[in-house]
Amino acid sequence: MHITSVTGSAESLLLRIETDQSLAGCPACGVVAIGHGRRRIRLHDIPCFGRPVRLLWAKRVWRCPDSGCPTGTFTEEHPLAGPRAKLTARAVRWATNALERFDTSVAALAYQLGVSWHTAWDGIEAEARRRIADEGRLKDVDALGVDEHVWTHTGLPGSGMITGIVDHTRDEEGKVHARLLDLVPGRSGKAYADWLKEQGKDFAAGIKVATLDPFRGYANAVRDELPESITVLDAFHVVKLGGAAVDDVRRRVQQDTLGHRGRKGDPLYGIRRTLQIGAEHLTEKQAARLEKKLTTGDPKDEVTLAWHCYQKLRAVYHASPARGRQLVTEILTSFPTCPIPEIARLGRSLRAWKSAILAYFDTGGASNGPTEAINGVIETTRRIARGFRNFANYRLRCLLAAGGHRPYRRKTANHA
Numbered sequence: 402m403h404i405t406s407v408t409g410s411a412e413s414l415l416l417r418i419e420t421d422q423s424l425a426g427c428p429a430c431g432v433v434a435i436g437h438g439r440r441r442i443r444l445h446d447i448p449c450f451g452r453p454v455r456l457l458w459a460k461r462v463w464r465c466p467d468s469g470c471p472t473g474t475f476t477e478e479h480p481l482a483g484p485r486a487k488l489t490a491r492a493v494r495w496a497t498n499a500l501e502r503f504d505t506s507v508a509a510l511a512y513q514l515g516v517s518w519h520t521a522w523d524g525i526e527a528e529a530r531r532r533i534a535d536e537g538r539l540k541d542v543d544a545l546g547v548d549e550h551v552w553t554h555t556g557l558p559g560s561g562m563i564t565g566i567v568d569h570t571r572d573e574e575g576k577v578h579a580r581l582l583d584l585v586p587g588r589s590g591k592a593y594a595d596w597l598k599e600q601g602k603d604f605a606a607g608i609k610v611a612t613l614d615p616f617r618g619y620a621n622a623v624r625d626e627l628p629e630s631i632t633v634l635d636a637f638h639v640v641k642l643g644g645a646a647v648d649d650v651r652r653r654v655q656q657d658t659l660g661h662r663g664r665k666g667d668p669l670y671g672i673r674r675t676l677q678i679g680a681e682h683l684t685e686k687q688a689a690r691l692e693k694k695l696t697t698g699d700p701k702d703e704v705t706l707a708w709h710c711y712q713k714l715r716a717v718y719h720a721s722p723a724r725g726r727q728l729v730t731e732i733l734t735s736f737p738t739c740p741i742p743e744i745a746r747l748g749r750s751l752r753a754w755k756s757a758i759l760a761y762f763d764t765g766g767a768s769n770g771p772t773e774a775i776n777g778v779i780e781t782t783r784r785i786a787r788g789f790r791n792f793a794n795y796r797l798r799c800l801l802a803a804g805g806h807r808p809y810r811r812k813t814a815n816h817a
């Protein structure tokens with residue numbers, strides 16, 4: 402490509418370009434074609450010097466001189482941009498890479514390219530589909546996680562549920578760099594089982610560890626479709642169940658003691674978030690405040706006891722395998738008979754998942770990092786886009802953002 406002129410304004414740069422191609426063969430008969438004038442094509446390229454760049458491509462039109470050939474005229478092609486494209490191929494790659502690597506929006510990229518949202522998205526969408534169709538994406542996966550979330554609050558209650566399928570495979574150093582592999586509508590064993598079937602026998606045969614949230618439907622899908630794998634309950638979800646139990650006790654005690662739902666100024670309401678933090682992450686100030694508020698707000702020590710139970714559950718995942726197993730045994734023995742009904746209920750549901758909880762220690766301890774990391778990226782993507790209306794677009798954006806292209810960050814302290 403040759404640049405024949407550059408004109409700039411405060412808003413944009415305009416580059417006139419043409420190929421140096423001087424000979425072309427007819428695509429049908431191979432006869433050397435003759436020039437048939439030019440067609441000016443407008444394109445948008447990667448921004449430069451802080452300005453959008455527009456290209457004016459004087460595209461050559463050729464004509465086949467052979468009167469018996471059906472070709473007639475044809476237009477030159479160049480990898481710079483496909484036929485009818487509005488963005489150059491590299492501009493599309495630039496924008497798609499940005500969505501893979503950073504928390505940014507299509508609107509922000511469109512602004513930098515100097516195009517409308519729809520023009521930007523049309524290019525990115527095709528590129529995203531191409532990248533996601535790459536078969537290498539699903540190669541060498543040996544640990545699979547599954548998790549559900551709500552992607553939209555429109556429609557009937559429960560209709561916005563999504564099942565996310567996550568790669569939990571470890572690298573040589575034993576680290577998990579979680580990658581989102583797919584999103585399928587619905588929260589059901591069938592949604593997961595259908596997806597597993599679709600990936601074929603080789604994929605299923607490669608899965609050694611299947612990580613789950615405590616939902617029977619997913620467990621059944623794993624039993625049916627991944628019979629060779631070890632089922633592990635995801636540490637993140639186990640800890641979350643414990644946190645939810647503390648919250649339930651807090652709300653009940655709040656109601657019992659003050660006769661109303663928690664509000665500003667109530668001692669238990671003020672510590673609702675601190676109660677969820679791991680004891681090892683509490684600052685001295687937080688710990689002192691927690692103790693003070695529990696002394697006034699929790700006369701029968703129910704929240705306090707639930708909090709200790711929750712901390713014990715968290716400790717399972719911070720302990721050595723031997724100590725961890727011992728803690729699980731203690732928890733499954735003591736929680737179900739706990740006088741606090743919420744903890745007893747938690748104990749019963751954990752007992753139903755005993756082997757999947759213990760399997761954590763047989764699989765080198767899948768940390769709660771992967772699910773949490775992916776959930777975080779998905780949430781941010783949704784927030785930045787200010788929600789999604791179209792599931793297909795939502796899926797593409799999440800697969801770009803959470804597809805494993807971002808630097809892996811360890812869990813930071815002070816994070817429940």
Ligand SMILES: [Zn+2]
Nearest residue numbers: 427430465470
């Ligand atoms: Zn021809």
